[in-house]
Amino acid sequence: MIGRLNHVAIAVSDLASGTAVYQSMLGAKVSEPQAEPDHGVTVVFVELPNTKIELLEPLGENSPIARFLESNPSGGIHHVCYEVDDIIAARDHLKNEGARVLGTGEPKIGAHGKPVLFLHPKDFCGTLVELEQA
Amino acid sequence: MIGRLNHVAIAVSDLASGTAVYQSMLGAKVSEPQAEPDHGVTVVFVELPNTKIELLEPLGENSPIARFLESNPSGGIHHVCYEVDDIIAARDHLKNEGARVLGTGEPKIGAHGKPVLFLHPKDFCGTLVELEQA
Numbered sequence: 577m578i579g580r581l582n583h584v585a586i587a588v589s590d591l592a593s594g595t596a597v598y599q600s601m602l603g604a605k606v607s608e609p610q611a612e613p614d615h616g617v618t619v620v621f622v623e624l625p626n627t628k629i630e631l632l633e634p635l636g637e638n639s640p641i642a643r644f645l646e647s648n649p650s651g652g653i654h655h656v657c658y659e660v661d662d663i664i665a666a667r668d669h670l671k672n673e674g675a676r677v678l679g680t681g682e683p684k685i686g687a688h689g690k691p692v693l694f695l696h697p698k699d700f701c702g703t704l705v706e707l708e709q710a
Numbered sequence: 711m712i713g714r715l716n717h718v719a720i721a722v723s724d725l726a727s728g729t730a731v732y733q734s735m736l737g738a739k740v741s742e743p744q745a746e747p748d749h750g751v752t753v754v755f756v757e758l759p760n761t762k763i764e765l766l767e768p769l770g771e772n773s774p775i776a777r778f779l780e781s782n783p784s785g786g787i788h789h790v791c792y793e794v795d796d797i798i799a800a801r802d803h804l805k806n807e808g809a810r811v812l813g814t815g816e817p818k819i820g821a822h823g824k825p826v827l828f829l830h831p832k833d834f835c836g837t838l839v840e841l842e843q844a
Contacts, residue, residue: 577737580760584718584790588835597835601807602792603711624792626714626760631835651836653787656718658736658758673735701722701731701765702785 577666578658582688582708583621583628587641588651591618591633598622598629609633612687616640619687630687655694655704663691663709675699683709711800712792716822716842717755717762721775722785725752725767732756732763743767746821750774753821764821789828789838797825797843809833817843 588594591609599606607621616639622629632654634642644654660666663683671677676696686692686708695705722728725743733740741755750773756763766788768776778788794800797817805811810830820826820842829839 578758581715581718581758581763584715586835586837594835597833601804601809601833603803624712624715629715629790648836650832652831653790653837656763656787669737670735675735697786698784699731699735701720701728702782703720703787 577669578660578707579710580659581627582657582659582706583630584656585630585632585654585706586651587632587634587644587648587654589633589645589649591620591631594631594633594651595620598631604629606631611635615687616642617687655706657692657706657708659710660707661710663693663707666707667693670695711803712794712841713844714793715761716791716793716840717764718790719764719766719788719840720785721766721768721778721782721788723767723779723783725754725765728765728767728785729754732765738763740765745769749821750776751821789840791826791840791842793844794841795844797827797841800841801827804829 595606598604605623609618609620611618616635617632618635620631678694683691683693691709693707697704729740732738739757743752743754745752750769751766752769754765812828817825817827825843827841831838
């Protein structure tokens with residue numbers, strides 16, 4: 577069912593410092609910051625040959641990563657995103673298997689303009705999993 | 711400098727349950743368990759089209775993931791591994807930039823038979839980073 581690893585998302589308190597780590601220290605190509613007010617984050621994309629790393633900085637009040645950063649002030653890996661061909665079929669399969677889908681269970685349009693869902697970490701090896709329609 | 715994302719490593723307390731999550735629920739191809747006594751883990755590989763997920767279960771005493779699992783009993787993302795062309799050049803560059811390399815600073819032979827180093831999470835956005843010679 578799951579296809580490519582679309583991205584690994586790393587929450588950071590300061591996007592400029594995070595960019596410096598990936599650009600100057602690790603020598604990767606990092607995009608310009610992109611504000612995603614609907615998602616409560618500003619994001620940069622670290623482009624690797626086979627996937628990408630997204631660095632997320634909180635934007636506005638009620639950012640979904642604010643509480644994570646309170647617990648992890650140095651930052652940390654926030655979630656992984658897997659691509660699926662059919663997000664509705666994937667959701668229904670997972671619910672049948674007893675897994676918890678977060679929120680209303682209806683896909684929202686994610687930061688890449690495609691339908692996404694998030695899955696409960698406790699049902700997925702302690703890992704917050706995003707599914708994105710490929 | 712960094713190239714492909716070689717893998718994302720997820721620590722789990724029970725490899726059979728972790729395998730079931732990725733195989734039955736997420737529908738991915740998962741390898742047979744492989745004991746790595748030198749690294750204190752038993753591992754399965756989840757094969758995705760562009761990279762892999764490694765599920766790690768503690769093996770023996772002093773497993774490097776035992777303490778992580780005490781803090782994260784449901785499991786969790788333990789590290790990410792980036793490939794580099796020249797691990798010695800990468801290490802020297804990172805040390806010059808002020809980053810901390812864990813252990814003695816000399817590469818060890820990792821679970822894939824290639825030289826690896828680990829970098830201090832506090833210098834890398836709160837993320838434990840493994841570098842592997844490509």
